[in-house]
Amino acid sequence: MIPAPSSRSxxxxxxxxxxxxxxxxGVRVVDGTPQDIATVxxxxxxxxxxxxxxxxxxxxxxxxxxxRPMTLVGVGESGFNDDGFFLxxxxxxxxxRVSLPFDQFGSSVEIVCERRMPAVPHLLAIINLTALTKxxxxxxxxxxxxxxAAGSIGVLVAGWSKGGKTETLLACMSEGAxxxxxxxxxxxxDGRMHGLPEPIRLWSWQLEQMPALLGARPARDRRRLAAWKxxxxxxxxTARSGLPGAGIVRRAAPMLGRQAYLxxxxxxxxxxxxxxxHGDLDAVVLVVSHDAPETVAQPxxxxxxxxxxxxxxxxxxxxxxxxxxxxxxxxxxxVNPIIExxxxxxxxxxxxxxxxxxxxxxxxxxxxxIGLLGRTVLTAARDAIVxxxxxxxxxxxxxxxx
Numbered sequence: 001m002i003p004a005p006s007s008r009s010x011x012x013x014x015x016x017x018x019x020x021x022x023x024x025x026g027v028r029v030v031d032g033t034p035q036d037i038a039t040v041x042x043x044x045x046x047x048x049x050x051x052x053x054x055x056x057x058x059x060x061x062x063x064x065x066x067x068r069p070m071t072l073v074g075v076g077e078s079g080f081n082d083d084g085f086f087l088x089x090x091x092x093x094x095x096x097r098v099s100l101p102f103d104q105f106g107s108s109v110e111i112v113c114e115r116r117m118p119a120v121p122h123l124l125a126i127i128n129l130t131a132l133t134k135x136x137x138x139x140x141x142x143x144x145x146x147x148x149a150a151g152s153i154g155v156l157v158a159g160w161s162k163g164g165k166t167e168t169l170l171a172c173m174s175e176g177a178x179x180x181x182x183x184x185x186x187x188x189x190d191g192r193m194h195g196l197p198e199p200i201r202l203w204s205w206q207l208e209q210m211p212a213l214l215g216a217r218p219a220r221d222r223r224r225l226a227a228w229k230x231x232x233x234x235x236x237x238t239a240r241s242g243l244p245g246a247g248i249v250r251r252a253a254p255m256l257g258r259q260a261y262l263x264x265x266x267x268x269x270x271x272x273x274x275x276x277x278h279g280d281l282d283a284v285v286l287v288v289s290h291d292a293p294e295t296v297a298q299p300x301x302x303x304x305x306x307x308x309x310x311x312x313x314x315x316x317x318x319x320x321x322x323x324x325x326x327x328x329x330x331x332x333x334x335v336n337p338i339i340e341x342x343x344x345x346x347x348x349x350x351x352x353x354x355x356x357x358x359x360x361x362x363x364x365x366x367x368x369x370i371g372l373l374g375r376t377v378l379t380a381a382r383d384a385i386v387x388x389x390x391x392x393x394x395x396x397x398x399x400x401x402x
Contacts, residue, residue, distance in 0.1 A: 017029045021047060024131050024188075026054075026056050026057070027056070029061070030059065030060045043120065043124065045196055046197060047197065057109055057123075058109070078327075078330075080330035085330050090118050090121060091119050098113040099113075102328075102339065103327070103335070129342060132345055137187040137353055138186050138313075141165060142169045144172055144177040144179055145177060145276050153280070153385060154279030154281055154282045156187075156283070158286050158305055163288055164288075164364055166200060167370045171371050172377070179197075180195040180276050180277060187281060189353070195278070202269075207225070209371070213269065217262060287361075287363075287364065297360055297380040298362070300359050303351065305361075324336070358385045358388035
């Protein structure tokens with residue numbers, strides 16, 4: 001049962017706003033206040049549009065998503081009643097409810113979200129699942145276009161979470177590359193890459209190596225970053241001491257240290273003229289961290305990148321799958337075959353889209369020298385393209401010379 005717009009919604013002039021992911025997935029926000037629309041825009045980036053087709057995903061904002069008592073699955077985490085299945089809290093433990101019909105994901109679906117939610121839970125996972133049904137592969141990756149001797153080339157940088165993808169992007173953008181995507185890149189069957197301009201999370205150690213980027217941030221951002229770095233240093237010193245309470249601080253210190261970051265939209269970071277959002281998939285580079293001090297290009301086995309990224313995509317989907325299992329506990333007969341077969345479909349698309357591309361692998365320490373990593377990745381990508389072109393020339397028939 002979909003709740004009707006509340007009196008508060010009417011008083012705040014509810015709006016409709018569309019978002020379009022390159023014609024692949026359309027999202028419509030219904031009964032949203034400006035604050036609600038900003039919530040979705042923070043998750044997707046500024047891909048506002050007017051849809052000329054029915055949306056794939058509708059997000060309806062309400063003051064109260066249900067008034068019926070619930071049976072709980074995860075205590076304080078999820079529950080269900082005759083109105084559907086609900087998550088009961090959002091980011092940071094905010095108490096709010098959102099209706100997630102897991103059995104409908106992959107087709108046209110409506111999500112009902114209370115306004116207190118700081119973000120729509122699993123929104124990108126739902127978008128990715130929808131894209132998969134259309135033969136488009138969402139990949140946890142970074143992508144950019146850059147100049148080469150043969151003209152502009154598109155480079156896809158793949159790897160495990162926190163494996164060096166964003167560092168590569170930062171380095172290459174500082175050398176004149178154009179942004180396609182970071183975090184999620186969508187690969188289409190025609191060999192194109194399409195990016196989602198989500199805000200980029202920049203850690204203090206990254207910004208220390210890129211003073212121009214840090215200096216360009218507003219003073220309030222620099223003060224916030226400095227404050228969290230100081231808190232982290234104090235916590236580390238206290239944790240190493242024998243003072244009373246040091247054990248508690250020792251457990252809290254890693255969490256405090258993880259607050260030393262800035263979240264910046266890519267257009268603000270690199271400038272609007274550097275935003276391409278599209279590019280040809282000309283080369284793929286797998287970045288991996290290792291326990292050696294060198295940053296080196298290495299051979300990559302045929303099919304290796306596709307196989308490794310299949311596991312990475314499963315890992316990225318894990319939080320979504322946890323709540324899908326909650327849903328199946330609530331409604332055992334509402335299995336979603338699209339969710340169940342997502343890994344298999346991803347594997348097929350990975351092989352078909354990546355296996356025949358010029359490819360390389362770059363290993364680096366963590367934390368890395370960002371500039372060196374970027375230069376190594378660019379050289380490896382260009383060498384892979386040249387090598388693939390030379391190999392193709394060698395296999396071409398020489399023609400009838402008689």
